[in-house]
Amino acid sequence: MNKLENAVYEMNLLEEQAGGCGRLNSLPALFKVIITVWYILLTVSFHKYDIFGLLGMGIYPLVLFLIYEIPFRQCIKRIKIILPFLLLAGIANPLLDKNILGSLGNRQVSGGVVSMATLMLKGLFTVLAGYLLIVSTSIEKICGALRKFHMPSILVTMILLIYRYISLLLKETNRVMQAYALRAPGQKGVGFKAWGSLAGLLLLRSMDRAENVYESMCLRGFDGSRGNSFQYTAEQKAKPADYIWLLLWGTGLFSLRIVPLLTIVGSLLVKG
Amino acid sequence: MHMADALVAPAVAGTMYLCSGAAAGYSIKKVRLENDAKKIPVMGVMGAFVFAAQMINFTIPGTGSSGHLCGGMMLSALLGPYAGFLTMIGVLLIQCLLFADGGILALGCNVWNMAFYGCFLGAMLIWKNMMKGGTSKARITAVSVLGCVVTLQLGAFSVVLETLASGITELPFVTFVSFMQPIHLAIGLVEGLITAAVLCFVYEARPELLWGISGTEKKEGRFSLRATVVILAAVTVLVGGGLSLAASSFPDGLEWSIEKVTGEPELEAGEGAYDAAAAVQEKTALLPDYAFQNSDSAAGTSFSGIAGALAVAAVCVGCCYLFKFFRKRNL
Numbered sequence: 001m002n003k004l005e006n007a008v009y010e011m012n013l014l015e016e017q018a019g020g021c022g023r024l025n026s027l028p029a030l031f032k033v034i035i036t037v038w039y040i041l042l043t044v045s046f047h048k049y050d051i052f053g054l055l056g057m058g059i060y061p062l063v064l065f066l067i068y069e070i071p072f073r074q075c076i077k078r079i080k081i082i083l084p085f086l087l088l089a090g091i092a093n094p095l096l097d098k099n100i101l102g103s104l105g106n107r108q109v110s111g112g113v114v115s116m117a118t119l120m121l122k123g124l125f126t127v128l129a130g131y132l133l134i135v136s137t138s139i140e141k142i143c144g145a146l147r148k149f150h151m152p153s154i155l156v157t158m159i160l161l162i163y164r165y166i167s168l169l170l171k172e173t174n175r176v177m178q179a180y181a182l183r184a185p186g187q188k189g190v191g192f193k194a195w196g197s198l199a200g201l202l203l204l205r206s207m208d209r210a211e212n213v214y215e216s217m218c219l220r221g222f223d224g225s226r227g228n229s230f231q232y233t234a235e236q237k238a239k240p241a242d243y244i245w246l247l248l249w250g251t252g253l254f255s256l257r258i259v260p261l262l263t264i265v266g267s268l269l270v271k272g
Numbered sequence: 273m274h275m276a277d278a279l280v281a282p283a284v285a286g287t288m289y290l291c292s293g294a295a296a297g298y299s300i301k302k303v304r305l306e307n308d309a310k311k312i313p314v315m316g317v318m319g320a321f322v323f324a325a326q327m328i329n330f331t332i333p334g335t336g337s338s339g340h341l342c343g344g345m346m347l348s349a350l351l352g353p354y355a356g357f358l359t360m361i362g363v364l365l366i367q368c369l370l371f372a373d374g375g376i377l378a379l380g381c382n383v384w385n386m387a388f389y390g391c392f393l394g395a396m397l398i399w400k401n402m403m404k405g406g407t408s409k410a411r412i413t414a415v416s417v418l419g420c421v422v423t424l425q426l427g428a429f430s431v432v433l434e435t436l437a438s439g440i441t442e443l444p445f446v447t448f449v450s451f452m453q454p455i456h457l458a459i460g461l462v463e464g465l466i467t468a469a470v471l472c473f474v475y476e477a478r479p480e481l482l483w484g485i486s487g488t489e490k491k492e493g494r495f496s497l498r499a500t501v502v503i504l505a506a507v508t509v510l511v512g513g514g515l516s517l518a519a520s521s522f523p524d525g526l527e528w529s530i531e532k533v534t535g536e537p538e539l540e541a542g543e544g545a546y547d548a549a550a551a552v553q554e555k556t557a558l559l560p561d562y563a564f565q566n567s568d569s570a571a572g573t574s575f576s577g578i579a580g581a582l583a584v585a586a587v588c589v590g591c592c593y594l595f596k597f598f599r600k601r602n603l
Contacts, residue, residue: 003327011370040377045282048439078372082276089279089441096442112442119440122278127372130277134369142369152300154312159362161316162323166366169317169324177328189331195466199325199341200473203350207481210317214310222309 004174011167013074018138024068028236029141030148031246036133038250040126042257048115049101054122056261060253061128068136075131079124086123090116139163141236161213169206176202273427273456274367275382277375281438288434289380295388296361299354311355319359322347323366330466341470342420342463344390345399349416349471352483353395360387385430389423398422400484407485412475413468420464421457428456 018025024032039060046054065072097112133142143156180190180198190198255261280288303311322343330340343363348356364382367373374382398419402411432448435441441448474481 004324007327007371014370037376040277040375041282044277044280044285044377081372082278085276086278089435092447093442115442119278123276126277126375126377130369130372130376139366139369154300154303155296155358155361157312158315158319158358159365161313162319162359162362163366165317165320166323169320170327173324173328187331189329191331192333195330196469196473199328199330199466199470200477202325203321203470203474204478204481206317206321207314207478210314211310213317214313217313218309 002174002177004170004177008167008170008174010074010077011170014134015138017071017074017135018141020136022068022136024064024070024132024136027136027245028238028242029137029145030236031238031242032133032137033142033145033149035246035249035253036129039129039253042253043125043129044122045257046118046122048118049111051114051118051121052262052266053257053260054118054125056256057125057253058121059256059261060249061125061132064132065128070132070135074135075128078127078131082123082127083120086119090119093119144236165209165213169202172205173202273382273385273424273431274364274374275378275385275431275434277377279435279438279440280375280378280381281440282377284434284438285377285380287380288378288384292361292380292383292388295357295392296383299357302354303358311351315351315355315359315362318347318351319362319366322359323363330462332462340463340466342390342416342424342460342467344387344423345394345416345419345464345467346470348391348395349399349467349483350474350481353391356395357387357391360391381430381434385427385434389426389430390419393426394419394423395483403484407475407479407482409472409475412471413465416468416471417461417464420467421460424456424460424463425453428452 039057043054043057046057064070092112093116094110094112097110097115099111100108101111101114102109139160143160146156146159147153176198177190180194181187184191277285322341325341326343328340344356344360347359350356351359361383364374364379364387368376368379368382399415402415402418405411429449429452432445432452436443436445436448443451471482479485
């Protein structure tokens with residue numbers, strides 16, 4: 001599967017999962033967006049040496065993955081994308097920060113090693129939180145939640161349109177690339193002489209498509225005004241249980257941020 | 273250049289959200305003033321186009337690698353800076369949500385680094401000003417390359433500042449900058465050329481689609497390819513000759529780091545292989561330490577810069593031709 005086909009496949013898979021009828025899927029998108037942003041904010045606010053405090057934040061993705069039975073395999077791809085970049089950013093830490101923080105058995109552990117591990121963990125947890133949001137919430141519902149945050153309609157409508165047309169243009173680009181590959185066997189990528197014409201023709205076709213889209217939207221009542229002439233998603237009404245979910249995770253995550261849960265549990269076990 | 277959430281501290285992320293939010297608010301106001309209902313669907317489809325086109329690998333001649341299209345410059349050249357900026361926000365948000373390309377908290381930073389410079393500086397300062405005197409393919413090429421290089425350099429520099437301000441890496445500022453900027457200089461050049469090829473095609477086929485171009489008539493010849501090459505050569509001489517005067521008086525990143533650690537700008541080397549290599553270098557180097565032998569004059573430093581630029585260019589061109597020659601023979 002090439003890069004374009006893979007992107008289409010992943011988008012379809014995510015859309016299918018987000019459209020499911022699981023318990024996490026039925027929660028209001030607004031609440032899920034609030035908790036996700038809250039979780040990411042709290043996670044990245046940990047000090048670079050506070051690795052045990054940070055580990056406690058792993059409870060949120062762990063619980064959600066287990067309770068709502070969300071498949072983890074698809075998420076590994078996302079982790080694989082992000083970890084090399086984080087490794088690159090933190091690789092110098094063990095070399096430059098040799099301040100000894102403690103010991104693990106006979107080995108001394110430097111501040112650089114701890115700060116690098118913290119960076120990797122932060123990356124892992126934030127990616128998992130983002131994945132949990134997108135795997136349980138469709139883009140339409142996220143756009144609806146963004147409108148409730150008073151994000152301007154022009155921006156939200158455009159985001160939704162980009163999303164709608166991505167899969168279409170990915171498929172079209174894939175067809176163009178296949179046609180090119182058949183005419184240039186054994187060649188990797190697009191040759192210099194075809195740079196302008198290949199992407200340029202795709203662009204002109206996209207522009208023409210935009211004209212057709214606009215006309216179709218006009219026929220369905222779109223007038224581009226500030227009002228909501230564009231339907232994002234069906235209204236999601238929050239139930240009392242949803243408010244409890246929001247409250248519990250909101251306060252629970254904050255407690256994990258200020259209380260070193262793992263250290264307390266560890267000291268109890270050691271004393272016991 | 274997409275930053276992950278783990279690379280930013282909440283304070284930095286919040287500040288960048290405010291900056292990007294202000295730019296987005298201003299852009300929305302400007303787009304609304306245009307009162308063009310057609311613009312929103314066009315922005316949507318163009319955003320999807322940039323997303324799809326960035327997945328095409330464009331082969332770089334003479335090398336085995338490939339490059340991609342520069343989204344910010346391309347969108348602002350077609351939609352204008354305000355609509356282009358908003359479209360880039362949409363592209364970055366979808367990339368972050370669907371493909372984990374950049375973080376949700378770091379979105380403000382990513383919008384600033386990749387959309388703001390490309391759309392506002394690239395379109396308002398570079399594209400608009402250089403297109404005032406008329407449009408030609410050579411001019412579009414020059415603007416695209418310059419725009420991509422400048423905006424990518426600024427974006428990479430912002431990544432360094434944001435990461436350091438967040439206290440994520442222990443790398444010193446100079447080392448981090450000297451690692452980031454040259455890589456993005458090469459990327460900017462390639463992305464600029466690809467963007468130029470696409471924009472030149474649009475200019476030939478449908479010039480009315482380009483933003484900031486007065487009328488649809490072509491004004492060829494005012495800025496020919498030869499003139500472009502001459503200007504680029506002059507810039508190379510200026511950078512190699514003029515800026516090397518300033519650069520040579522300061523230590524580079526590695527020298528600076530070593531001086532901070534050991535108190536000496538260069539490490540003491542052992543005997544044996546090092547001495548033998550140094551002796552060979554002494555004999556072969558025309559311009560040791562970027563100056564004429566036994567001379568500390570500024571002219572010597574300047575000449576070294578120019579000679580260095582020419583030599584590197586010659587080696588690059590030679591290697592490319594050699595690579596092509598052997599590849600053809602293998603086929």
